[in-house]
Amino acid sequence: MKQAGYAYAYGAGTIINAISTWKGAAFGIDLKTEAEVILTDDPKIIGYIEEGGNTTLIERCVELTLMRFGSKSGAKVATKSQVPIASGLKSSSAAANATVLATLDALGEKLEPLEVIKLGVQASLDAKVTITGAFDDACASMLGGFVITDNKKKELIKREERDWQVLILAPEKKVFSSGTNVMRSRLIGRWVEMAYKEAVIGNYEKAMTLNGFLYCAALGFSTEPMMIALETGIEGVSLSGTGPAYTALGNPELLDKLEPLWNRLGAKVIRTKVNNTGGKACR
Secondary structure, eight states: OOOEEEEEEEEEEEEEOTTTTSEEEEEEEEEEEEEEEEEESSSOEEEEETTOOOOHHHHHHHHHHHHHTTOOOEEEEEEEESSOTTSSSOHHHHHHHHHHHHHHHHHTOOOOHHHHHHHHHHHHHHTTOOSSOOHHHHHHHHHOSEEEEETTTTEEEEEEOOOOEEEEEEOSOOOOGGGSOHHHHHHTHHHHHHHHHHHHTTOHHHHHHHHHHHHHHHHTOOSHHHHHHHHTTOOEEEEOTTSSOEEEEEOHHHHHHHHHHHHTTTSEEEEEEBOOSOOEEOO
16 A cells, blocks of 8 residues: 655755855755655655756655665655755755655654754765755754754754744856865865854854855855845845855844845845744644
8 A cells, every 4th residue: 555755844044054164054944845755566766846857866865764664665756845946045955854754754654853864964965966965954954943063973063043034035047066166165164164153152143144255255156145235234144055045134124125125136036034943744
């Protein structure tokens, strides 16, 4: 008899990009990715992404989860998402977390959240959609709130919740993390470390803005969206991940000022909020 599982996880925004130092920080955003997994007698694993794209990641997530429990089943896995793909908004982490959770749901099994995250991180490395494994992004997607991590050790250092609004500037251009210039990112490591220390003591807005200027310089992105945000009084704005999206944190009044200014830049602008709840299975 076929078994079906359903789950969701969320996108995330960057506080500290971990490519420079392996230490990262991120926050959940209220844009959802949903996954459905149907177990089959056919040993093949077949993926489908509603928005289009390579299905290797979600197929590998199912495979690793089935292997974890010794299941010989095959599966059909499908995802759909509100998170723009290849924009730096952690679409891969959201898809990985949702898919692992949905597979667990189909199997009738459970794992601790950090174990779910680690399965998705391994699948992301296997599928070559990430450089560091994106453990920070995966934690923000799965757990919600603000997280600080050591990606090399796969260690969650800190998590806390903040009720902030989020504005996203999402150009149509796609930038895949796997194609990032790692050498140039490593050159800014000592300054990214300074920003990371600000994140550790809870100065998230200062940390993300420093991170944004550093990575824009290293990866060749414009700082103009950040400068526009700073001019409106926003204190936390950054290139998200390896771009091309930018995220800004603030109260509704400040984002009301920023939204029409970002709209003039000719890219999609999304108004949302920090997600503090994280992903879960849903029957």
